Amino acid sequence: MHEASLMENLLTIAEESLSGYNVTKINCLTIKAGRLANILPDALVFAFQSLAEAPFAGARLEIEVLPITARCLDCGAEYQSMDIPLVCPDCGSNMAAIISGSEVYLDSIDFEQEE
Numbered sequence: 254m255h256e257a258s259l260m261e262n263l264l265t266i267a268e269e270s271l272s273g274y275n276v277t278k279i280n281c282l283t284i285k286a287g288r289l290a291n292i293l294p295d296a297l298v299f300a301f302q303s304l305a306e307a308p309f310a311g312a313r314l315e316i317e318v319l320p321i322t323a324r325c326l327d328c329g330a331e332y333q334s335m336d337i338p339l340v341c342p343d344c345g346s347n348m349a350a351i352i353s354g355s356e357v358y359l360d361s362i363d364f365e366q367e368e
């Protein structure tokens with residue numbers, strides 16, 4: 254399952270980025286995923302709930318889906334779209350070069366630490 258291995262990677266990154274802190278509680282993890290990454294937010298939340306151990310267990314997982322950024326191959330316009338197939342808003346062409354939209358990354362961690 255795509256989401257489970259992805260979630261494992263994201264949790265590893267989260268653990269590494271918190272290694273210098275004395276974390277007492279994690280409130281929320283925010284993940285950003287491009288529209289083309291084909292993430293099913295429900296499946297990712299499910300993977301998180303089954304994989305998360307202390308201190309991540311019980312934290313909220315927020316997933317923000319980012320639009321695709323593309324450049325029209327006919328008129329050169331750069332545009333963003335949540336829809337597939339891509340259609341240029343300027344000329345209506347569906348020939349496009351994808352600039353971004355398949356990235357998935359841990360954007361932020363909201364946590365509490367011991368003073």
Ligand SMILES: [Zn+2]
Binds near residue numbers: 325
């Ligand atoms: Zn165009």
